[in-house]
Amino acid sequence: MVKTILITGGAGFIGSHVVRLLVKSHPDYLIVNVDKLTYAGNLENLADVENRDNYKFLKIDITNIRQLGVLFNSFVFDGIIHLAAESHVDRSISSPLAFIKTNITGTVNLLNLAKEQWKGMMKGKIFYQISTDEVFGSLDERGVFTEHTSYDPRSPYSASKAGADHFVKAYHNTYKLPVIISNCSNNYGPNQFPEKLIPLAIHNIMNNRPVPVYGKGENIRDWLYVEDHARAIDLLFHKGRVGETYNIGGSNEWRNIDLIRLLCSIMDEKLGRKNGTSERLITFVTDRAGHDLRYAIDSSKIRSELKWEPLVNFESGLRMTADWYLNNTGWVQHVVSGQYKRYYRKQYGNR
Ligand code: NAD
Numbered sequence: 001m002v003k004t005i006l007i008t009g010g011a012g013f014i015g016s017h018v019v020r021l022l023v024k025s026h027p028d029y030l031i032v033n034v035d036k037l038t039y040a041g042n043l044e045n046l047a048d049v050e051n052r053d054n055y056k057f058l059k060i061d062i063t064n065i066r067q068l069g070v071l072f073n074s075f076v077f078d079g080i081i082h083l084a085a086e087s088h089v090d091r092s093i094s095s096p097l098a099f100i101k102t103n104i105t106g107t108v109n110l111l112n113l114a115k116e117q118w119k120g121m122m123k124g125k126i127f128y129q130i131s132t133d134e135v136f137g138s139l140d141e142r143g144v145f146t147e148h149t150s151y152d153p154r155s156p157y158s159a160s161k162a163g164a165d166h167f168v169k170a171y172h173n174t175y176k177l178p179v180i181i182s183n184c185s186n187n188y189g190p191n192q193f194p195e196k197l198i199p200l201a202i203h204n205i206m207n208n209r210p211v212p213v214y215g216k217g218e219n220i221r222d223w224l225y226v227e228d229h230a231r232a233i234d235l236l237f238h239k240g241r242v243g244e245t246y247n248i249g250g251s252n253e254w255r256n257i258d259l260i261r262l263l264c265s266i267m268d269e270k271l272g273r274k275n276g277t278s279e280r281l282i283t284f285v286t287d288r289a290g291h292d293l294r295y296a297i298d299s300s301k302i303r304s305e306l307k308w309e310p311l312v313n314f315e316s317g318l319r320m321t322a323d324w325y326l327n328n329t330g331w332v333q334h335v336v337s338g339q340y341k342r343y344y345r346k347q348y349g350n351r
């Protein structure tokens with residue numbers, strides 16, 4: 001194998017798309033996927049590549065130094081793409097410590113091991129931190145986040161990601177660890193756990209259950225199809241400039257309520273329901289505490305340096321996503337058992 005690449009969190013939503021892309025497009029790389037398999041990690045996401053010769057999965061918790069030590073003694077990595085994280089804002093509001101542990105301590109564990117393993121041979125190596133636009137805080141109606149926007153995290157999730165990013169930058173400055181960070185906007189697409197807005201809405205519409213919209217539904221997010229993000233990660237990993245940060249976004253801003261109405265009409269069509277039927281499921285619920293109003297990304301840097309651009313337009317991406325959930329009811333049934341039901345009752349009551 002030409003290169004050995006560690007991907008953390010590869011059994012999750014974005015990670016599984018990144019693993020699939022790299023395993024298929026780089027048959028000469030060994031892709032080592034490590035994941036704790038929390039409620040959000042699911043090896044079914046990778047069933048189509050699990051038997052490939054250039055792919056290996058190891059169940060490892062990045063907060064566990066012993067397990068990580070064995071991993072770094074077993075492989076010499078050329079690069080690390082770090083996606084493992086606790087990723088849901090609502091869960092971070094009820095359990096912030098889990099976010100500090102995985103997102104900050106877990107990241108620093110990986111930085112330490114990369115620093116030790118790459119001592120005296122940093123050239124050509126890369127520690128790639130996958131971060132979020134949420135570290136920049138919240139925008140009002142105007143403006144966009146650029147790579148120069150100061151960090152101003154406002155939720156325990158975004159604070160933990162910001163903390164991790166600061167450590168990544170500190171290791172670059174202090175120990176000359178070769179790093180790249182990208183900050184991406186909201187992703188959607190197949191394999192996303194149905195606690196996030198789009199898959200939760202699709203799942204509830206399919207099951208004729210209320211679709212919870214926080215506050216008045218006026219918050220705005222910039223949506224990007226997950227495969228467009230995975231392509232950007234592949235590009236940055238290979239061609240991004242060391243020590244730089246890059247914003248990735250869809251230039252595709254939607255008010256939550258408008259997005260949900262569009263999704264309802266798509267679902268009516270796909271389920272053979274009369275237009276307007278699913279919209280009646282929309283239920284306005286108590287707003288999220290500290291709910292960021294608007295995120296919007298200026299991605300001109302990656303567009304001009306690496307000629308990246310999103311390929312999937314939003315309505316067709318939503319249609320592909322809806323089709324995936326409709327065609328993969330088995331996957332959905334597995335992930336919404338037991339623990340999911342308890343989470344859902346705690347978050348939304350008996351709705
Ligand atoms: P996800 O929750 O679907 O997946 C996270 C994965 O990390 C899961 O497979 C989980 O099992 C694993 N994991 C969690 N704790 C772990 C631990 N202690 N050790 C090892 N593995 C662990 O998340 P996602 O949406 O795929 O996000 C992936 C990354 O991308 C995260 O770092 C997130 O901050 C970032 N990101 C996400 C979005 C988005 O819209 N989803 C946008 C920008 C950036």
Ligand code: TYD
Pocket residue numbers: 089090186195196197198200212213214215217219220221256288
């Ligand atoms: P989410 O998918 O949780 O992503 P993030 O909070 O990381 O942006 O939420 C996207 C938007 O949808 C956000 O403004 C919160 C809102 N939302 C709802 O209105 N209802 C819900 O049930 C959820 C989960 C989110």
